[in-house]
Amino acid sequence: xxxxxxxxxxxxxxxxxxxxxxxxxxxxxxxxxxxxxxxxxxxxxxxxxxxxxxxxxxxxxxxxxxxxxxxxxxxxxxxxxxxxxxxxxxxxxxxxxxxxxxxxxxxxxxxxxxxxxxxxxxxxxxxxxxxxxxxxxxxxxxxxxxxxxxxxxxxxxxxxxxxxxxxxxxxxxxxxxxxxxxxxxxxxxxxxxxxxxxxxxxxxxxxxxxxxxxxxxxxxxxxxxxxxxxxxxxxxxxxxxxxxxxxxxxxxxxxxxxxxxxxxxxxxxxxxxxxxxxxxxxxxxxxxxxxxxxxxxxxxxx
Amino acid sequence: xxxxxxxxxxxxxxxxxxxxxxxxxxxxxxxxxxxxxxxxxxxxxxxxxxxxxxxxxxxxxxxxxxxxxxxxxxxxxxxxxxxxxxxxxxxxxxxxxxxxxxxxxxxxxxxxxxxxxxxxxxxxxxxxxxxxxxxxxxxxxxxxxxxxxxxxxxxxxxxxxxxxxxxxxxxxxxxxxxxxxxxxxxxxxxxxxxxxxxxxxxxxxxxxxxxxxxxxxxxxxxxxxxxxxxxxxxxxxxxxxxxxxxxxxxxxxxxxxxxxxxxxxxxxxxxxxxxxxxxxxxxxxxxxxxxxxxxxxxxxxxxxxxxxxxxxxxxxxxxxxxxxxxxxxxxxxxxxxxxxxxxxxxxxxxxxxxxxxxxxxxxxxxxxxxxxxxxxxxxxxxxxxxxxxxxxxxxxxxxxxxxxxxxxxxxxxxxxxxxxxxxxxxxxxxxxxxxxxxxxxxxxxxxxx
Numbered sequence: 001x002x003x004x005x006x007x008x009x010x011x012x013x014x015x016x017x018x019x020x021x022x023x024x025x026x027x028x029x030x031x032x033x034x035x036x037x038x039x040x041x042x043x044x045x046x047x048x049x050x051x052x053x054x055x056x057x058x059x060x061x062x063x064x065x066x067x068x069x070x071x072x073x074x075x076x077x078x079x080x081x082x083x084x085x086x087x088x089x090x091x092x093x094x095x096x097x098x099x100x101x102x103x104x105x106x107x108x109x110x111x112x113x114x115x116x117x118x119x120x121x122x123x124x125x126x127x128x129x130x131x132x133x134x135x136x137x138x139x140x141x142x143x144x145x146x147x148x149x150x151x152x153x154x155x156x157x158x159x160x161x162x163x164x165x166x167x168x169x170x171x172x173x174x175x176x177x178x179x180x181x182x183x184x185x186x187x188x189x190x191x192x193x194x195x196x197x198x199x200x201x202x203x204x205x206x207x208x209x210x211x212x213x214x215x216x217x218x219x220x221x222x223x224x225x226x227x228x229x230x231x232x233x234x235x236x237x238x239x240x241x242x243x244x245x246x247x248x249x250x251x252x253x254x255x256x257x258x259x260x261x262x263x264x265x266x267x268x269x270x271x272x273x274x275x276x277x278x279x280x281x282x283x284x285x286x287x288x289x290x291x292x293x294x295x296x297x298x299x300x301x302x
Numbered sequence: 303x304x305x306x307x308x309x310x311x312x313x314x315x316x317x318x319x320x321x322x323x324x325x326x327x328x329x330x331x332x333x334x335x336x337x338x339x340x341x342x343x344x345x346x347x348x349x350x351x352x353x354x355x356x357x358x359x360x361x362x363x364x365x366x367x368x369x370x371x372x373x374x375x376x377x378x379x380x381x382x383x384x385x386x387x388x389x390x391x392x393x394x395x396x397x398x399x400x401x402x403x404x405x406x407x408x409x410x411x412x413x414x415x416x417x418x419x420x421x422x423x424x425x426x427x428x429x430x431x432x433x434x435x436x437x438x439x440x441x442x443x444x445x446x447x448x449x450x451x452x453x454x455x456x457x458x459x460x461x462x463x464x465x466x467x468x469x470x471x472x473x474x475x476x477x478x479x480x481x482x483x484x485x486x487x488x489x490x491x492x493x494x495x496x497x498x499x500x501x502x503x504x505x506x507x508x509x510x511x512x513x514x515x516x517x518x519x520x521x522x523x524x525x526x527x528x529x530x531x532x533x534x535x536x537x538x539x540x541x542x543x544x545x546x547x548x549x550x551x552x553x554x555x556x557x558x559x560x561x562x563x564x565x566x567x568x569x570x571x572x573x574x575x576x577x578x579x580x581x582x583x584x585x586x587x588x589x590x591x592x593x594x595x596x597x598x599x600x601x602x603x604x605x606x607x608x609x610x611x612x613x614x615x616x617x618x619x620x621x622x623x624x625x626x627x628x629x630x631x632x633x634x635x636x637x638x639x640x641x642x643x644x645x646x647x648x649x650x651x652x653x654x655x656x657x658x659x660x661x662x663x664x665x666x667x668x669x670x671x672x673x674x675x676x677x678x679x680x681x682x683x684x685x686x687x688x689x690x691x692x693x694x695x696x697x698x699x700x701x702x703x704x705x706x707x708x709x710x711x712x713x714x715x716x717x718x719x720x721x722x723x724x725x726x727x728x729x730x731x732x733x734x735x736x737x738x739x740x741x742x743x744x745x746x747x748x749x750x751x
Contacts, residue, residue, distance in 0.1 A: 001561055003517045006552040036544045060737065102716070102733075133716060183679040209678070213607060214423065215649055216676065218614040221589075222386040229384060253737055256606070263603035266578065270585040270607050274615070277544075277589045293578050300539060 007040045008033075010232040014281070015202050016045065017176060017242050019091060020125025021152045026091055028205070028281040029242030034228065035279050046298060048282040049291050050091035050127060051083040052248060055114045056098045064261040065252045065287050080118045087288035088295075093127040093246075094118050099140045100131040108136075112143035119148050127154040127178070127284070134161035142169045149173040156180060156244075157207060160191060167199040176203040178244055183209055183219055185226050192238045201241060205282060210247035212254055213271040220245065221278045228279030245275040248286030265289050273297065305358050307332035313355055315346045334359070362554045363563050366530045366593070368395070368432065368483045368505055369459025375431045377532075377565040377593035383551060389618040392565075394588055396608065397432035397461055397596040399571045402439045402448040409448060415600045417456060421609050428609035430458070432483075434571075434596045437464035437473075446473055453477040461507065461567075461596070467491035471498045478502040483532055483594070485509065485567070492519055496526045505530035507567055512536065513549055517561045524561075531564045532593060539573050540583050547591040565593025577601075581608060588612045622674025623648035629698050630655065635664040640749050641700065642710040642734060643668040645686055647676045650712075657741030663749060666703060670694050677712045688721025695726060710734045 009032075016030035028048045033041025055076050058066065068087070072079040076094065083089040094115055098106035119126050128144050130137030141155045142165060156178025158166040163179065170177045179195055181187035188208055195204060208223045224243055231239040251257050251271050257264035268290040272283050276298065285291050311331040322343040324330040333339035341352055341359075365378040375395040382388045398416055400409060413433075421428040433452050437445040445464060452460055453476065460482035464470035474484045475498075485507030487495050499506050506528055510516035513535045520531050533550060537543035550566055553559040570583035581604050584595050588611055599605060617623060624646045632655060642658070644650050646669045658665050670691060672680035680686035695701065707729045711718055713736040722731045735744045 001517070001521065001559065003514055003553070003559065003561070005513070005549055006557055006559075008552070036541055037548070038541065039545045060740075182682055183675070184682070187682065211676075213614065214610045216647075217611065218385075218617050218619065221615065222384075222619055225384055226386050256610075260603050262578075262601075263607060266581055266604065266607040269578065269582055270611050273582045273585050274589055274611060277586060293582065297540065297579055297582050300541070 005039075009040065010235075012232060012235045012237075012240065014228075014231060014240050014242060015204075017202060017205055019048065019127075019152065019154050019176065021150070022123065024090070024123045024125065025152070026125050032232070034232070035277055045281070047276055047280065048091050048125075049089070049295055050093045050282065050284045051087060051089040051288060051291055052284060052286050053079045053083060053092055053094045053118065055094060055096050055111065056104065060253075062252050062258040062264060064258070064264045068288050076114055077117050077121045080122050083288070084122050084124055087291060089124065089288075089291060091125045091127065091282070092118070092122060093129055093284045095129045095131075096140055096144075097131060099133075099136055101133055101136050108140040108143035111140050112147040115144045115153075116147045119151050119153065125154065126151070127156065129156055132157060132159070132180075134159050138162035138165040141166050145169040145173045145175055148175075152176065154178060154205060156205075158191075158195070160187075163191060163195055167195055170203070171199060176205065178205045178207045179241075180207040180209060183223055185223060185230070188223075188227060189236070189238050192241065196238065201237070204241045205244050206239075206241045207244045207246060210245045210250060210271075210275065212247055212250035212257075213267050213274070214256060215250065215254060217271060217274060220247070221274055224275060224278035224280055242281035243279060244282045244284070245272075245280040246284040247271050247275065248284055248290070252286050265293065269293050305335060305355070307335040310334050310355065310359075313351050314344065317346065319346065321345055361563075362558060363551070363565060364529070364531070365392075366505055366532060366565050368461070368481060368532075368594075370479070370481050371457070373431070373457050373459055374481070375459045375594075380551070380565075380591070381555070383548075383555065385615065386619055389620060390616050392593075393612050393616045394592045395431035395459070395594045396429075396584075396605070396612070397434040397594055398430060398600060399434045399436055399463075399596055399598045400448065400452070401436045402441070402444045409451065412600055413452065413456060416458075419600075419602060419605065421602075421606055423610055423613055426613065428606075428613055430605065430609075432459045432461055432594065434461040434463055435473075437462075437466065437469055442466075442469045442472075445469055446476060449473045449476050453480055459483075461485055461594070467494050471495065474498070474502055474504055478504055481505065483507045483567070485532075486534065487519065487523070489515060489519060492522055496523070496528065499523075499528050500526065505532060507532045507534060509534040510536055513546060513553075513562070520561045520564065533562065533564050533566045534569070535566070537568065537573075540586055543568055543573070543583070543587060544590050547587065551591045566591065567594040567596065568592040569596045571596050571598040577604060584608055585611050589615055624671075624674035625651045625669060627669055627671035629700070629703070630667040630669060631664075632658045632667055633662065633664040635666050637703065637705045639664045639666060639704065640708065640710060640745065641666045641668060641704060643670060643691060643694075644712055645670060645672040645675065645677055645680050647672065647674050647680075650676055653738035654741065657738050658745065661742035661745040663745045665745070666700075668694065668698070668700065677715050681715055681718060686715070686718070688718060688725040691718075691722060692725035701728075708732055713737075 031043040096111040157180035251268040257267040314327040486509030535546040554563040568587045574580040672685040
């Protein structure tokens with residue numbers, strides 16, 4: 001029997017989203033094949049790898065992941081700069097935890113000022129993340145969008161209950177958004193359809209929400225893989241946005257990651273490589289060693 | 303390639319004799335196609351047709367067993383490219399590399415360490431499956447000593463790795479009744495190897511520099527009657543590995559290409575010097591189709607995450623990991639004990655129940671059937687909202703279990719509180735902590751009878 005390499009071609013591309021502005025802007029997505037399938041398609045943009053910055057001092061962070069940021073945790077601007085200058089982060093994700101209505105409940109204005117300071121201090125793309133509280137987030141992200149007008153931030157999460165406000169303000173001020181629907185292919189699609197009625201699809205990144213290794217990794221893996229398959233093979237243009245996986249925090253919260261530094265890094269990195277293999281285009285990571293490891297692994301020569 | 307009923311029908315006698323137990327040949331054919339009937343049930347099938355149909359109906363990826371008894375590794379018989387299409391069936395074997403170049407005491411310690419590794423997750427033991435014994439010393443006696451040691455002092459399934467075919471085959475003879483994987487069988491040594499492989503009845507690990515090369519090797523082996531084969535297409539790094547693993551599985555599943563219808567073996571241990579990268583490559587091959595993964599690390603902090611990942615990826619997505627819906631009584635609660643509620647997603651249950659035990663405070667843990675999905679997803683889909691929980695309260699008569707009226711709900715379920723205050727007006731709804739690890743502290747500090 002004669003062997004012929006069973007190549008598969010898909011006649012569509014995942015949309016390419018641009019994050020940030022200027023020289024350091026990053027493109028994600030754009031592929032017309034499955035992850036790592038360089039042998040049968042094109043993957044123009046390597047996955048984006050972001051490091052987290054919090055706007056308040058982290059609580060309950062494991063020693064291993066606090067260690068690299070020990071000197072900067074009290075100031076988001078220094079924290080952000082260290083991520084870029086020392087750890088080589090090409091994207092940052094600022095979490096506005098101060099705005100949590102169950103916590104400090106800082107005002108949208110206060111949070112937006114911090115976001116602006118961080119955005120001004122760095123030249124890499126910035127993701128600005130709320131607390132997942134729909135009503136508060138839409139006020140917070142509205143302020144952020146206004147104050148950082150034109151910076152092409154990636155704002156999230158836009159949820160079923162607040163996507164209209166967030167998308168509208170993002171549109172007005174030239175930002176992209178993360179559309180989040182929890183662990184369900186149909187909900188993801190519904191949200192995209194609703195958004196695309198007035199918002200440009202190339203400015204949307206999908207988040208199906210992420211679980212850590214040992215805590216539901218397989219659900220996230222299969223949903224990302226399924227969304228990607230529906231986009232590429234079924235050519236569903238409501239499922240062709242680049243996909244975000246946000247799991248660094250989930251990983252480091254586990255008792256297993258806290259057990260040792262090596263196990264913690266691997267907990268996060270194995271979760272990351274698994275989601276990359278499923279088709280994630282953008283990862284939010286917590287430990288700089290994980291960033292370095294995954295980056296080296298995916299940029300190795302063919 | 304699974305045959306369709308209509309194709310099987312063409313080869314049947316079409317007499318509708320009913321002796322197979324089905325009303326018509328067509329009904330029998332349909333049953334055969336889905337695996338519900340056996341060819342033997344048709345008494346009028348010509349022998350050559352039976353052989354032909356058997357071959358055509360065989361699983362597209364052959365089942366291969368390495369080792370014997372309880373520790374035997376069974377791989378192959380996979381049916382899909384993506385686990386959400388059905389499930390992945392046989393977890394890949396994790397093998398640990400031991401070289402005969404290492405000195406005796408190191409080898410002894412390594413074997414001892416491997417034997418002592420013990421991992422568990424949700425009541426299931428996570429196991430290292432194989433020892434991969436590698437001939438690097440150039441000294442036949444040393445290799446045989448290593449093989450004997452592994453054979454006599456452990457019950458792991460074995461892989462013998464040796465580029466000298468004479469040494470390889472004589473080592474295989476030492477442990478043939480353990481059914482080791484004999485590796486590598488290559489185009490250079492295949493003729494020498496075949497008689498011995500048939501005599502010892504051990505599985506063959508075929509290695510080529512490319513997929514084309516292994517195709518001709520497996521065809522030769524098959525013709526010679528060696529049926530249990532594991533493939534190594536010689537991938538040198540992660541990217542080549544994903545390409546080769548994808549091609550092999552696709553060729554077998556989508557093209558019905560028999561010469562590649564076997565499980566595979568991969569060697570992250572030879573691909574990467576850096577152990578973190580080795581672990582990531584191993585994780586990638588767990589996800590993408592390997593049958594066996596050989597790694598060099600014995601460190602539990604490297605092995606444990608990999609074994610958990612394998613466990614996760616090979617969980618059957620058709621059956622969510624769940625626990626039974628009921629009111630769990632932890633440490634004999636009484637009518638003043640706290641009441642907590644969560645989903646029947648197995649992991650949530652284990653986190654919360656473990657934390658309550660750790661706090662050493664007796665409690666009622668209400669587990670609501672959410673079809674095995676976690677709090678937020680279950681809330682979104684209405685399986686864990688105010689109404690659903692109020693129904694649960696009624697069904698299990700929670701009001702009669704305790705004298706107080708305080709319900710602790712998952713801290714992440716922000717909107718659930720309002721809903722419950724409406725549905726259960728007599729109850730005070732309290733958020734539990736966001737993290738399972740904070741539950742013991744929460745209960746011991748916060749719970750006032």
